[in-house]
Amino acid sequence: MSEDAKADLVNTGSSPWPMFIALGLALSEVGVLFALRPVSVSGLLLFVGSVAGILAESGYVTRSTRSIGAQGIALLVIGSVLILRNQTGMTIRGQSIVIAGVLCFVLLLLRIGYHRLRFGNTNRTSDASESSSD
Helix, strand or coil: CCCHHHHHHHCCCCCCCHHHHHHHHHHHHHHHHHHCCCHHHHHHHHHHHHHHHHHHHHCCCCHHHHHHHHHHHHHHHHHHHHHCCCCCHHHHHHHHHHHHHHHHHHHHHHHHHHHHCCCCCCHHHHHCCCCCCC
């Protein structure tokens, strides 16, 4: 078998993310069904991470952390609406969605803080070197 044929067999171009999206949604619903909030939240986090992975892999976003943060804000809004409707079964789902949204948003804030802490000093030194000579 030639090297090109082996490379074609190895790189199929398929992505594992759709499987994780389906698994995340299934875990989320199982957690809601059996009132297991950690299972539901972890399923939602798996879903959000998989969507961010698809977006990064396809080139729609350059940083998947921003995508996770945006999805976290969307989850906060959706979960809040479900909680405020106050229907039977919707409050558990809404609470799980809000918890997952808060965790996604916290991840975004931690990433921003880390980025500023690590790269914040380089911007200050370049600004100081650009002083006027008047």
